[in-house]
Each structure stands twice: as structure tokens, then as C-alpha cells.
Amino acid sequence: MRASAIAYWAPKEGSSDAEYEDAWQVLPATSDEVPGDWVGVAVADGATESLLAGQWATMMAGGFAEASAAACDRHLFAETALALSARWPGVVDSYIAERENAARPLRWFERPGIAKGAFATLLALQVYTDSTLPVRLGAQTQPGPPSVLGSWHSAAIGDTCLFHVRGGQLQVAFPLGESADFGTRPALLGSWDADEDVIVAHVRLADGAVAEGDDFFVCTDALAAWFLARAEEGGRPWETLRDVTDIGFAEWVSWARRAGGLRNDDVTLVHVDIW
Amino acid sequence: MPYIAEISRTNPSCFIFLVDQSASMVDPIGGEIPLRKADVVADALNRLLTELAIRCAKEEGVRDYFHVAVLGYGGRSAQSAFGGALRGRGLVPISQVADHPLRVDQRTKLKSDGAGGVIELKTDFPIWVEVQANGATPMCQALMHARNLVSAWAAEHPRGFPPIVLNLTDGEANDGDPLESARQLTQLRSEDGTVLLFNLHISNAGGSPTTFPADTSRLPNVYARSLFEMSSELPPHMREYAAHNHYEVSEGSRGFVYNSDAVSLVQFLDIGTRALALR
Numbered sequence: 001m002r003a004s005a006i007a008y009w010a011p012k013e014g015s016s017d018a019e020y021e022d023a024w025q026v027l028p029a030t031s032d033e034v035p036g037d038w039v040g041v042a043v044a045d046g047a048t049e050s051l052l053a054g055q056w057a058t059m060m061a062g063g064f065a066e067a068s069a070a071a072c073d074r075h076l077f078a079e080t081a082l083a084l085s086a087r088w089p090g091v092v093d094s095y096i097a098e099r100e101n102a103a104r105p106l107r108w109f110e111r112p113g114i115a116k117g118a119f120a121t122l123l124a125l126q127v128y129t130d131s132t133l134p135v136r137l138g139a140q141t142q143p144g145p146p147s148v149l150g151s152w153h154s155a156a157i158g159d160t161c162l163f164h165v166r167g168g169q170l171q172v173a174f175p176l177g178e179s180a181d182f183g184t185r186p187a188l189l190g191s192w193d194a195d196e197d198v199i200v201a202h203v204r205l206a207d208g209a210v211a212e213g214d215d216f217f218v219c220t221d222a223l224a225a226w227f228l229a230r231a232e233e234g235g236r237p238w239e240t241l242r243d244v245t246d247i248g249f250a251e252w253v254s255w256a257r258r259a260g261g262l263r264n265d266d267v268t269l270v271h272v273d274i275w
Numbered sequence: 276m277p278y279i280a281e282i283s284r285t286n287p288s289c290f291i292f293l294v295d296q297s298a299s300m301v302d303p304i305g306g307e308i309p310l311r312k313a314d315v316v317a318d319a320l321n322r323l324l325t326e327l328a329i330r331c332a333k334e335e336g337v338r339d340y341f342h343v344a345v346l347g348y349g350g351r352s353a354q355s356a357f358g359g360a361l362r363g364r365g366l367v368p369i370s371q372v373a374d375h376p377l378r379v380d381q382r383t384k385l386k387s388d389g390a391g392g393v394i395e396l397k398t399d400f401p402i403w404v405e406v407q408a409n410g411a412t413p414m415c416q417a418l419m420h421a422r423n424l425v426s427a428w429a430a431e432h433p434r435g436f437p438p439i440v441l442n443l444t445d446g447e448a449n450d451g452d453p454l455e456s457a458r459q460l461t462q463l464r465s466e467d468g469t470v471l472l473f474n475l476h477i478s479n480a481g482g483s484p485t486t487f488p489a490d491t492s493r494l495p496n497v498y499a500r501s502l503f504e505m506s507s508e509l510p511p512h513m514r515e516y517a518a519h520n521h522y523e524v525s526e527g528s529r530g531f532v533y534n535s536d537a538v539s540l541v542q543f544l545d546i547g548t549r550a551l552a553l554r
């Protein structure tokens with residue numbers, strides 16, 4: 001596949017790596033050249049005010065990156081979420097047993113949070129390319145719109161966002177479109193959720209074509225809000241994110257928190273670059 | 276815009292609770308269940324501390340997003356009302372508060388069984404402050420004591436979310452005009468805004484329970500009106516959160532609660548993404 005898929009992450013300043021509660025998964029793998037003709041991305045953001053949020057976010061990211069059809073269909077999305085929440089009682093039982101075995105049984109202040117469950121936002125993105133498509137559509141020899149290589153589908157609950165950039169223009173901001181849309185009460189998938197209809201009612205879907213040169217950025221909320229604010233000012237935040245490297249990301253995040261308007265929160269970025 | 280500072284372990288805020296423990300607090304509040312004002316206030320305070328600790332709890336323990344002081348005032352003095360391992364302490368990190376209640380009682384609460392009946396659930400109810408009711412009501416002294424704590428805190432945490440002081444009382448101060456002491460307290464500030472002073476008024480004066488009024492029209496007596504005047508306006512994001520939770524609020528709504536539940540005040544503060552189920 002003529003695409004790279006790279007993930008970057010940084011915990012909230014003042015928190016340790018172990019306290020990072022976002023989660024991401026890229027399938028079949030992060031790579032400078034993704035093998036096959038498909039890449040599945042899922043990014044989840046565990047809610048600060050819930051216990052075991054990091055664990056729940058990791059389960060969600062893993063489950064949704066794998067469930068490719070969940071990005072195209074509300075009911076399949078809800079089924080995937082419910083299959084994950086069905087595993088939650090086992091996770092909680094294991095956690096409680098682990099704490100007891102370590103002679104650290106749950107304290108009174110943890111029990112209400114464990115009973116309430118963990119919560120996270122989720123965005124799933126599936127990108128498909130077909131290497132024969134430009135040929136079948138007629139390969140371009142003259143300058144013009146870039147060749148269509150395939151399609152993408154995305155589904156989201158909450159404020160983890162996807163930005164699709166083509167030819168130096170922001171094509172799609174999904175599911176939130178303005179920096180003012182962010183707050184502390186995004187829609188969240190809960191680990192005890194059991195009502196398919198409620199999930200179906202909250203899922204947002206988007207799709208589009210994939211063309212040569214496209215960039216897809218999946219960002220958790222602090223970075224997404226920064227991205228939209230810069231775009232609203234007439235900036236080109238995608239150029240900044242295109243230029244970050246694995247080593248440079250933490251440094252850039254640290255600078256942006258101090259001086260660049262990036263809110264202090266866990267930060268995750270997955271960049272899919274079609275070339 | 277004020278009242279937007281991050282509340283985190285590296286930038287914590289502080290909560291100071293003032294608890295009226297004067298003799299007038301033994302009076303019953305009326306109603307079918309014979310409760311004394313002192314019982315209601317002690318219960319409210321222990322619930323507030325419980326809620327605060329639960330909101331800060333993570334897998335590794337309670338995160339110190341807040342430092343907390345509890346000052347009791349009754350008789351001739353206003354002093355730390357913590358007992359046990361925290362006896363005599365001023366501002367204490369919330370993790371230590373969570374670690375050292377005097378005891379953890381079990382209470383029963385009734386919950387719908389979803390089929391028209393109710394089921395009994397046992398819940399933990401930690402106790403930090405016991406019921407007390409003695410002597411006069413040195414509220415001005417308590418407000419000045421809070422002022423000293425806040426002043427030192429704000430000097431050490433200039434960029435923090437402004438300290439919050441919550442006074443739980445029947446309002447019958449007898450060591451001067453509490454409005455003047457309150458004014459001096461609420462002049463203090465961090466870079467993010469002035470100190471917030473809220474009041475929970477527990478009274479046997481009757482009238483309707485009132486939460487976050489914007490004027491005194493429904494308040495039953497001079498004590499309620501005086502406590503209303505002392506109370507800070509709710510900052511915009513707290514007002515917005517109150518509205519989201521179906522409280523009747525408007526511009527000018529104050530952090531004043533009359534004979535009702537004040538636990539919501541703890542829930543108005545943002546310490547990160549809230550854990551709310553889809554509805």
C-alpha cells in the first residue's frame with residue numbers, strides 16, 4: 001500500500017508514562033510502507049474521572065482497529081462496543097483479585113468508581129486503497145485533481161477527531177468542526193454500556209475518497225482543539241504535524257503546551273500519509 | 276477570563292470548609308424526621324469530603340488535585356476540626372484526608388430495582404467530623420482564620436484555581452458582622468480570580484429549600500439574606516454545569532444553598548474529562 005502510518009503519544013505534563021490514558025492501535029502495523037491494501041486505526045481517550053480508564057481505552061482501540069466494518073455501520077459499531085463491554089466484568093474481577101493478592105484491597109474511595117465503570121471516547125478509521133484504480137479510471141498524465149486510490153470510512157463517539165487534508169486544504173474535520181466545540185463532557189463509551197440503541201444514537205459516521213498525497217490525522221481532544229484553532233486563524237497545522245518525528249514529538253508537545261496554545265492533557269496522534 | 280486555571284497535581288487548588296459547631300446548632304430543623312442542624316451539617320461536610328476524595332481517586336490512590344482544611348467554630352474559637360491522625364492540621368492534601376477518616380460507617384440506601392420495588396444497598400460512609408454544638412458562633416473569627424490559610428496558599432500557588440471556602444452554618448454569627456470578614460476574605464486572589472466563598476445555610480426558619488438563587492426574594496430571614504450577600508457569584512462554567520444538571524440558574528446566581536444539598540458544588544469543578552454515561 002502506498003501509505004505510511006505512524007503513531008505518536010505523550011502523557012499529560014506532570015503525569016508518568018504509566019498514567020497515560022489514551023490508547024491507539026494501527027493494523028496491520030505502523031510502518032513507512034503499510035503492507036496490504038488496508039490500514040485500520042482506532043484511537044481512544046480514557047476519561048480522567050474514571051478508574052481503569054487506560055485499560056478500557058486500550059481494549060477499545062484494539063477491538064475497533066480490528067473490527068473494520070464497525071467504521072461503516074452504526075449497528076456494527078454498537079455490536080463491537082457491546083462485545084468489549086461484555087468482557088469488562090472479567091477485567092474488573094481480575095483487577096480486584098490482583099489488588100487483593102498484592103495485599104492492597106480496594107479502598108472505600110475506589111469502590112464507587114469501580115462500580116461506575118470506565119469511560120472513553122473512540123474514533124475508528126479504515127482506509128482502503130486499490131492499486132489498480134488509477135489505471136482503471138485512466139492514469140493522469142496532465143496536472144489536475146490527484147488520482148483516486150480508494151476510500152475511507154470513520155466512526156466516532158466523543159471528541160477524538162479525524163482531519164483529512166488534501167492539496168494543502170482541510171477537507172474534513174470529523175466529528176467536531178470548531179475549536180469551541182471541545183469541553184469536559186464529550187460523549188463517552190462506558191464499560192458497563194449495555195443498550196445498543198443508545199450507542200447507535202450517538203455514533204457519528206463519515207466517509208470519502210482517498211487520493212494520492214492525502215494526509216489523515218487522528219488526534220485526541222487537546223491536539224484536535226489546537227489543530228482547529230490554528231486552522232481557524234488561517235494557519236496550516238497539518239504542516240506542523242507532518243513535520244514531527246518520533247523523537248521530536250515530545251519536544252514539540254512540551255513547547256506547544258508552554259507557548260503554542262496546546263492544553264495540558266494526554267496527547268495522541270496517528271498520521272496516515274498516502275503517497 | 277477568570278476561573279479557568281487547570282486543576283492538577285502540579286497546579287492544585289484548595290478547599291476550606293467552615294463548620295458551625297455552636298450551641299444553636301442543636302435546634303431541630305423541623306420536618307418529619309427529627310434531625311438537629313448539627314447532624315445535618317456534619318453529614319453534609321462528611322459527604323462533601325467523601326465526594327471530593329472519590330472524584331480524585333485513581334488506581335494508584337487519591338490524586339492531590341486539592342488541599343483541604345476543615346475549621347470548626349463554636350464557643351470562643353475557630354480551629355481545625357480534623358480528628359485522629361489529622362488532629363490540629365490546617366490544609367491537608369486530599370490523599371491524606373482520604374487515608375485518615377476517623378472511621379468508615381456503613382449506611383443503607385434505597386435504590387429502585389427497576390420493577391417498581393426498591394432494594395437496599397450498603398455504602399461506605401466515612402466520618403471525619405463528629406457532631407458538635409457548644410457555645411457562641413464566632414463566624415467572623417472562622418472567616419479570618421480561612422483568610423490566613425488562603426493568603427498563605429495563594430502566595431505559594433499564584434497560578435492555581437482560586438481557593439474555595441464553603442461555610443456550613445445556621446447563619447447566627449455573634450462575634451461581629453460576617454459581611455465585613457467575608458469581604459476581606461474574598462478580596463484575596465490568585466492570578467485566575469478572587470477567592471470563592473459559598474454558603475450552605477441550614478435553618479429551622481422554614482420556607483422552600485433554595486439552591487443558587489440570584490436574589491433574596493425567596494429567602495426567609497435576615498440570616499439567609501446575610502449569607503446570600505456574603506456568597507460569591509458562581510463563575511460562568513460552574514453556572515453552565517449547574518444548568519446542565521437541571522438547577523435553575525441565571526446570571527448572578529450565587530454559591531448559596533438554603534436547606535438543600537450542597538454536594539453539587541464539589542462536582543462543578545473540572546479536574547479532567549467527566550465520567551458520564553451516554554443518555
